[in-house]
Amino acid sequence: MEKIENIDPVLSLHDEFTDSELATSLNLCYNCSTCSTICPVALETEGKFNPRSIILLSNFGYEKRLIVDLTPNVWQCTMCELCQEACPEGVNLHEIFLRIKNASARYHNIPKSYTSETNQVYLFGKAVPSQPVIEKRREQLGLPKSPSTDVDEIKKLMGMTPVENILKEIEELEKTKEEK
Incomplete structure (x- = not known):
């Protein structure tokens, strides 16, 4: 699939998650699941959408799965920011999800x-x-x-x-x- 501006969104997202302040934010997550227990979409989908799993995949370099396969589908996030407000470590979930959505858009992978x-x-x-x-x-x-x-x-x-x-x-x- 062609990509906007000939940028490889997978590599671009990887760079954003390893060479920016987001890397520090991602590393703060210790998987307490607070984000998932307060997320209205996670509650509505009975856990099928799970912010914690997106953070885990981001942390471990599964950018392709997030932006190409959309598993889990970050587009389900309503960007209400409840997860970020509740996070005891202040992980910048909103910005991380936004970057994943933007990379997905660069890949023409938008629902x-x-x-x-x-x-x-x-x-x-x-x-x-x-x-x-x-x-x-x-x-x-x-x-x-x-x-x-x-x-x-x-x-x-x-x-x-x-x-x-x-x-x-x-x-x-x-x-x-x-x-x-």
């Missing part, structure tokens, strides 16, 4: 639900574009009308990130898969 939602935000300025039925329901509930969104401003902001290229490249990959 379809995320790319379609991001595309909606890019096109309409909202994940769920305003529709008459939504406005009617808001009125029934006594809520104000949905604020308008400056789509050009959203596109400009998103244009400052690689998201536009990532969406285009993923779309091209999907078309190629369909043609085969």
Whole structure:
């Protein structure tokens, strides 16, 4: 699979985890499982998603498994930061998970639900574009009308990130898969 900017995301992530302040943060983890016992996703999935296992795999160099295989799937993390707040050693789980997601994105390995939602935000300025039925329901509930969104401003902001290229490249990959 081609990679954005010809960067090998596995090696890139390995470097980030060994040659940065994240390495120190990762080494602080002593596997107490506090992160997993407070994580709402771990609780909801009955432990199938487990922040501690992501930290363990990161610590022991299993970057390929994390960003290529997505096992465990770091995209399930909602980035609520409860795990980080509860961690007795102050491990920077949020930043570690963010780096894994970014490496996964560089590998074009993003779950379809995320790319379609991001595309909606890019096109309409909202994940769920305003529709008459939504406005009617808001009125029934006594809520104000949905604020308008400056789509050009959203596109400009998103244009400052690689998201536009990532969406285009993923779309091209999907078309190629369909043609085969």
